[in-house]
Amino acid sequence: METTRIDIETRAVRRSVIVSYFMSAGAEEIGDRMEIGPDSGVRVGPEKTVSLGSIDIPSVDLAFYGEKDRTERLVQDFRARFLTAGG
Numbered sequence: 001m002e003t004t005r006i007d008i009e010t011r012a013v014r015r016s017v018i019v020s021y022f023m024s025a026g027a028e029e030i031g032d033r034m035e036i037g038p039d040s041g042v043r044v045g046p047e048k049t050v051s052l053g054s055i056d057i058p059s060v061d062l063a064f065y066g067e068k069d070r071t072e073r074l075v076q077d078f079r080a081r082f083l084t085a086g087g
Helices: 015-024 068-082
Strands: 003-011 028-030 033-037 040-052 055-067
Touching: 003 068, 015 028, 015 033, 015 040, 015 055, 015 068, 040 068, 055 068
Parallel strands: none
Antiparallel strands: 003 055, 028 033, 033 040, 040 055
16 A cells, blocks of 8 residues: 655644544544545644735645545645635
């Protein structure tokens, strides 16, 4: 089984919303990790603030890990749920 780790940074989504998303998908919260399966999950970092001019935006680092195909699907599903575009 090939394993992988994919690191991403999310902006404009609060950490509590991210944790709720994974909990509703059946993940178990263990410290700063969300265990999604026997050997897969995501580490959810602390919420930081990024300043863009006078606007403060929440930022959270995520580290998805586990079996390569499953991890790539988890990242794809996460991005589809939280992908936003300005307008």
